[in-house]
Amino acid sequence: MKLQTKYFGELEIQEWEIVEFPLGIPGFNEHKQFVILPFENSFFYILQSTKEAEIAFIIADPFTFFPDYEFILEKEEQEKLQVQKAEDIAVFVILTVESNIQNTTANLKAPVVINHNKKIGKQIILNKTEYKTKERIYKVISSIGQEG
Numbered sequence: 001m002k003l004q005t006k007y008f009g010e011l012e013i014q015e016w017e018i019v020e021f022p023l024g025i026p027g028f029n030e031h032k033q034f035v036i037l038p039f040e041n042s043f044f045y046i047l048q049s050t051k052e053a054e055i056a057f058i059i060a061d062p063f064t065f066f067p068d069y070e071f072i073l074e075k076e077e078q079e080k081l082q083v084q085k086a087e088d089i090a091v092f093v094i095l096t097v098e099s100n101i102q103n104t105t106a107n108l109k110a111p112v113v114i115n116h117n118k119k120i121g122k123q124i125i126l127n128k129t130e131y132k133t134k135e136r137i138y139k140v141i142s143s144i145g146q147e148g
Contacts, residue, residue: 005048006056008037018050019114019121022080026110026123031055034121036092036114045092047112059092059112065137069108071126081115081122090114094123096134105134 003013017035024031025047033050036059043064049055062069073083083089092112096105108131114121 003035003048003050004053005037005046006053007039007046007048011037013050016119019119021121021123023122025057025112026125028055044095047092047094058095058097060095060106060137062091062093062106062108062111065106066108066135069131071111071124071129071131073113073124077113077122077124081113081120082118083115088115088117090116095137102136102138104137106137107133108135109133 001013001015003011005011013035018033019036021032021034023029025034028049031049031051034047035050037046037048039046039058043060045059047057047059073081073089081089090113092114093106093108094110094112096107098104108126109129110123110125110133112121112123
C-alpha cells in the first residue's frame with residue numbers, strides 16, 4: 001500500500017506495519033492508524049498517520065535518554081492493549097523538536113505504549129508522576145556523544 005508521509009514523501013508500506021490506536025492520539029482522535037518509520041540512522045522515529053501526511057510525530061525510545069524512566073502500566077491499560085507479558089510492549093515518547101536542538105524536549109508524562117505483537121497502541125497519561133511534558137533531552141545527547 002502506498003502512504004504519503006510528512007518527512008519521506010510517498011512510501012510503500014505493508015498492512016502488518018499499521019498500528020491501530022482505537023482512541024486515536026489525544027488531540028488527534030480521528031487518526032487511528034499509524035506506522036512507525038525509522039528516521040535515518042538516529043535514535044528517532046516518526047509516528048506517521050496513515051490518514052493524513054501532515055500528521056506525524058517525532059518519537060524516541062525514552063530509555064535511550066532517560067535510563068531510569070519507569071511507570072506502572074495499569075491493569076486496565078494492559079487489557080486495552082491486550083498485553084500478555086512485558087516483552088509484548090514497546091514504549092516511546094513524543095518529542096518537541098525546536099530549531100535550537102538543545103531545546104528539544106520529550107513528553108515523559110504521556111508515553112506512547114504499543115503492543116507490537118497485536119499492533120495496538122495508546123498514548124497513556126501518567127497522572128501519579130513527577131514526570132513532565134517537556135523534559136530536555138539535549139543534556140543526555142551531549143553525554144552520549146562524549147562517551148567512548
